[in-house]
Amino acid sequence: MRRVVVDPEIPAEAANLFRHNGPRLSQIRAGWSPEARPSAPRRSSRFLQVCGAISALFLVFLVFAGNVSQIFLFVPTLLIFVACVGVLAARDPLEIEMTERDLYEQGHLYEGRYLLPEDFDHDADLLLDRVQQAVDFILRSRVNALGLLDDVRNAVMLPTQEWEIARLLTKLSALRTEHHDFTYGGSTPEVVAAMAPLERALIASETAVTARVEALERYASHVSEADRALHAHDQIEQLRARLPRYEELLAESGADTFAVPEIGRLSEDAGHLEQALRDSVRSAHEAFRHLDGPPS
Structure with missing residues (x-):
């Protein structure tokens, strides 16, 4: 539920x-x-x-x-x-x-x-599910828990976003239901023509709300990329910590001339992943700012 x-x-x-x-x-x-x-x-x-x-x-x-x-x-x-x-x-x-x-x-x-589940029609319920999944993922992400994002602001802003979007969806649901009930059973051409602007208003409102949901999902997507980059970066750092043991083994076995360049690439990979992590976090911050809307 x-x-x-x-x-x-x-x-x-x-x-x-x-x-x-x-x-x-x-x-x-x-x-x-x-x-x-x-x-x-x-x-x-x-x-x-x-x-x-x-x-x-x-x-x-x-x-x-x-x-x-x-x-x-x-x-x-x-x-x-x-x-x-x-x-x-x-x-x-x-x-x-x-x-x-x-x-x-x-x-x-x-x-x-x-707001309760019965306040939303089917289409609104689907959008709300997307909102809640995005919010939950962001708040539970590792990069958010480690403070690489604006975790304090996330804790305030994301529930506010969920509430505002949900409130708009309930209004949209109610008006769609009223509109459907009013037109159920057929209407005269004059009534259909008079209701056309109202239908366009409903469509425009739904498009605007969907855009807000998609912006939230883009933010969640950037957070997901940052989480993946952080996980990979941590793994590479663990491998780098083991390098001295491998280098010692290679030196003792006489194979260091052949294999050291290959192992040396591990440090390059760590550098690339660190940059990828910074880029992912930067992208997440930009997506976060986009949720606030255009500057007034």
Whole structure:
């Protein structure tokens, strides 16, 4: 299921709550409320009553079976077990209920500042998936984690980009649905002519949003190239660290005159990869600046 898109301006605790409870948020929007659930203490009380009845029956069985000596060993263990299970049973549903109540309250408090999967039509959903994949890849990349990119700005700007694009996609989805419903069943030539500019507006808006998605994907592509260059550079550096052992072996075996030039190319490869890494990071920075749009 597509993750909930949250306005980056709302508190992090509420945002994380929304992202981890998308299906329940959809139910809340449809009219569900936590008051409709039976209370957790009542369910826990019934559970403890059942456990107590089972324990009493088992105790009677031991008495009639004549195993009195085992009672003093078994009963305390059984009671401790039942008590522990009862505490867990009483706590977990209560925690779930408290989370759902908090979700219900926060969902109403921040209504309109989070977007659910049902807010997007099929085409918008596909674009949103591309946005989220690009954002996730950039934030999880090694070059970003190592600070070779503007990692602090990425952490702020990329969620903002995701939110702004998602918000535009929901508006586009709603207008497309209204447009389709209005024209469903046929329209007169006059109405078709009147709606033509509206159709062109929808197409132009979709083209503009798609361009923003593609810009984000280009940035992710440059980050991917930088990640590959960094990985290759690290591997070459590991090989360079082993050079003295190879050179020692060649010298001892008398083959150094033949093989040293070949091994020497390793240093050249490392230099080329270092330059490739710098170029990739520079390209990523340029793509990053492009996301901000033209200067005002």
